Amino acid sequence: MTRSRRDWLEVIADILDVANKEGGVNKTRIVYRANLNFHRLERYMEALKERNLIREHSVKGDDLFETTEKGREFLSRYRKTRDII
Numbered sequence: 001m002t003r004s005r006r007d008w009l010e011v012i013a014d015i016l017d018v019a020n021k022e023g024g025v026n027k028t029r030i031v032y033r034a035n036l037n038f039h040r041l042e043r044y045m046e047a048l049k050e051r052n053l054i055r056e057h058s059v060k061g062d063d064l065f066e067t068t069e070k071g072r073e074f075l076s077r078y079r080k081t082r083d084i085i
Helices: 008-018 027-033 038-050 069-084
Strands: 054-059 062-067
Touching: 008 027, 008 038, 008 069, 027 038, 027 062, 038 054, 062 069
Parallel strands: none
Antiparallel strands: 054 062
16 A cells, blocks of 8 residues: 655654755755645744744845754654654
């Protein structure tokens, strides 16, 4: 049986994985690498920022997003759990 849709944990992990770069990444990179559209990304980003899993900062006028330490901990635990299952 093949699943075609990702659950919300998979999407969160994909976003955090893309943003897990020193200095951060812009929304366009997240949209393309995490295979989302901008509207869906906005909903996830608000939830991730509220939970301190991702942070937003500006560099030379560009808004960048970077996975926080708490977000990296989530990614680590998510991957371990996924590997067990």
